[in-house]
Amino acid sequence: MTDTRTRTTPTATDPELACPVSPVVDIVFSRWTTPILWTLHTHGRQRFVELERRIARITPKVLTQRLRQLERDGLVVRTYHPEVPPRVEYEISALGRSLAPLFAHLAEWAAENLTKVERARDAYDADDTNGSR
Amino acid sequence: MTDTRTRTTPTATDPELACPVSPVVDIVFSRWTTPILWTLHTHGRQRFVELERRIARITPKVLTQRLRQLERDGLVVRTYHPEVPPRVEYEISALGRSLAPLFAHLAEWAAENLTKVERARDAYDADDTNGSR
DNA sequence: CGGGATCCACTACGATACTG
DNA sequence: CAGTATCGTAGTGGATCCCG
Numbered sequence A, B: 001m002t003d004t005r006t007r008t009t010p011t012a013t014d015p016e017l018a019c020p021v022s023p024v025v026d027i028v029f030s031r032w033t034t035p036i037l038w039t040l041h042t043h044g045r046q047r048f049v050e051l052e053r054r055i056a057r058i059t060p061k062v063l064t065q066r067l068r069q070l071e072r073d074g075l076v077v078r079t080y081h082p083e084v085p086p087r088v089e090y091e092i093s094a095l096g097r098s099l100a101p102l103f104a105h106l107a108e109w110a111a112e113n114l115t116k117v118e119r120a121r122d123a124y125d126a127d128d129t130n131g132s133r
Numbered sequence C: 001c002g003g004g005a006t007c008c009a010c011t012a013c014g015a016t017a018c019t020g
Numbered sequence D: 001c002a003g004t005a006t007c008g009t010a011g012t013g014g015a016t017c018c019c020g
Helices: A022-028 A033-043 A048-057 A058-074 A100-126 B022-027 B033-042 B049-054 B060-072 B100-126
Strands: A077-081 A087-092 B077-083 B086-090
Touching: A022 A033, A022 B033, A022 B100, A033 A048, A033 A058, A033 A077, A033 A087, A033 A100, A048 A058, A048 A087, A058 A077, A058 B100, A077 A100, A100 B022, A100 B060, A100 B100, B022 B033, B033 B049, B033 B060, B033 B077, B033 B086, B033 B100, B049 B060, B049 B086, B060 B077
Parallel strands: none
Antiparallel strands: A077 A087, B077 B086
């Protein structure tokens, strides 16, 4: 993703944003965020380790980073229980839940068109003229 | 993004894909792809330089890379006219056009909720306990 | 348990040339 | 015009160790 705090140009004036969907992409579709949101959405409120186990291959460091980002953006709520051992729970916020129909739409497109993309790739790779251009 | 051609794990077996929207993200929402698709969609078939000028700040090298990827995935059609000087035109394919309602949905979510995200960020940054954790 | 701190590796990206 | 080539860099992710 592009870290909003260190980005040189503010979001509003970035010329690339003649495209109105770009800002959403930065927020919702940076790496690991969709698996995190999806897991949170389908399994409800859960602890750090549960997320870590369910998402598989994600390292705790990255999981923490992404959860912080999502918390900062108001898509996820973090609850800290000062116990021994400590317990932290994550859940989707109302704002995060508002993404649900979008994700459903996305999943639907995937179901219908993902095979077409793969066929296009195979066709492209099989064409000699593409390799030697 | 993750370059599809050099990725070690094939898409189908990647454990991260308990989330059905991840593969779509790799294809459609990698960096620069949404501005490219958006420009192609709103201005129709156009040449390399036109894209380059309209997207602003993108370098020809990166534009080429992304266009190749989109062409390989079947979302964009490239037409080469062997003339002097050479002329190349890009346009959205039928598959690419099938993303239009998705993009509209995305733009709608942005219009409604982007300010909420920014307010959440301000609130998070203003909270001292977040900085000194 | 839920991280933070540190070090390292990769590579995508940007800038600057240069060509058919 | 439409790229390719080369170089340099910075942002991320992985691995490891450690702490409250």
